[in-house]
Amino acid sequence: MKTFSLFRLLIVVAGLAGAFATPAAAVVEININKGNVEPMPIAITDFVSGDGIGAKISAVVEADLKRSGLFAPVNRAAFIEKISNPDQAPRFEDWKVVNAQALVVGRITKEADGRLRAEFRLWDTFAGQQMTGQQFFTQPENWRRVAHIIADAIYERITGEKGYFDTRIVFVSESGSKIDRKRQLAIMDQDGENVRMLTGTKDIVLTPRFSPSRQEVTYMSFEGQQPRVYLLQLETGQREVVGNFPGMTFSPRFSPDGQKVIMSLQQDGNSNIYTMDLRSRTTTRLTNTAAIDTSPSYSPDGSRIVFESDRGGRQQLYVMGADGSGQQRISFGDGSYSTPVWSPRGDLIAFTKQSGGKFSIGVMKTDGSGERILTTGFHNEGPTWAPNGRVLMFFRQTAGAGGPQMYSIDLTGYNEQLVRTPTYASDPAWSPLLE
Secondary structure, three states: OOOOOOOOOOOEEEEOOOOOOOOOOOOOOOOOOOOOOOOEEEEEOOOEOOOOHHHHHHHHHHHHHHHOOOEEEOOHHHOOOOOOOOOOOOOHHHHHHOOOOEEEEEEEEEOOOOOEEEEEEEEEOOOOEEEEEEEEEEOHHHHHHHHHHHHHHHHHHHHOOOOOOOOEEEEEEEEOOHHHOEEEEEEEEOOOOOOEEOOOOOOOEEEEEEOOOOOEEEEEEOHHHOOEEEEEEOOOOOEEEEEOOOOOEEEEEEOOOOOEEEEEEEEOOEEEEEEEEOOOOOEEEOOOOOOEEEEEEEOOOOOEEEEEEOOOOOOEEEEEEOOOOOOEEOOOOOOEEEEEEEOOOOOEEEEEEEEOOEEEEEEEEOOOOOOEEEEEEOEEEEEEEOOOOOEEEEEEEOOOOOOOEEEEEEOOOOOEEEEOOOOEEEEEEEOOOOO
């Protein structure tokens, strides 16, 4: 048996078919490429169990799907059939009456060795067919993660795209007064649960970013009044300094293969973009201007980099090759642009835009065309992508508020959700799907 760390979870998955084989194609589906999607009515029953854990797991599944904006869970008070045996086909007419286009049933049992066995089935109620069925084995303390994995499986089966619920967010937890603000590195599940502090309160931390290939985070810290970029291994807690550089270091971020860190180094009043190979610790300079070049982000294939620069007089977005070649401006709207982040799908770049005294979160195509503003407010900043490229998280400071809070929003711009945290929170960074 493996030793389970903070992020490693042994889950055995197997299909549940039996007499109800999953069909090659089912009627129920959501086309998430249509723009503003009408949420699908879905019934999620309490999973059968002897101790209440089933109801807790199904509640997390329901919350995940509802928060995506693509599903509208049917009120359980409207349910006609009470599911007592998830292995039997449901009475489909009872679920059609309450307009549930899809139905989720499940069971949670405890194995002799203490593990939980979680089973679920997803039904297309109008076609009268099972769409998918799976079972998982894990330790009882990991019940929330099993719920997220079930939600991901349902999301993927109905939309045809990977879910994003079995993920983590690393962020800066802010506490204390404005004149004595403490900023710690923290991590949580994508729904705001299981918040854990990763650093103490003595040193200010900024701009944490997840590795795309390992459970590892890079961030900037003013430990000992000296700004440094650190690598933190989340599974072991081991931390190391990326390098000691003269002047300030900003916005470290991993390359797609996790082998490099790209960052902005300030020298003689300006800042330029450098990469560091994490194996050899050699640095390569990519820009060489008298301006401020910062906030670099790789395309998912590693061939290009988007960054912000004020070389034209105010902050705008530029794209260049991974070797620094072919630098060209791509943002031309009113106002200034900052914090660009390339989508995991490779098709869009998210950004912060300041114009007319307000801050907006938006997206544009990688050549700068098709700019769309998703949300605008007093101060919105720092977008980060869910691993499926369909949802963004950012932080918002509202006028008169004591500190920032985090929000998520999908690409339609209609589904904005507050992500509740026990403290003020900023600088979110979304993890890849956990293994």
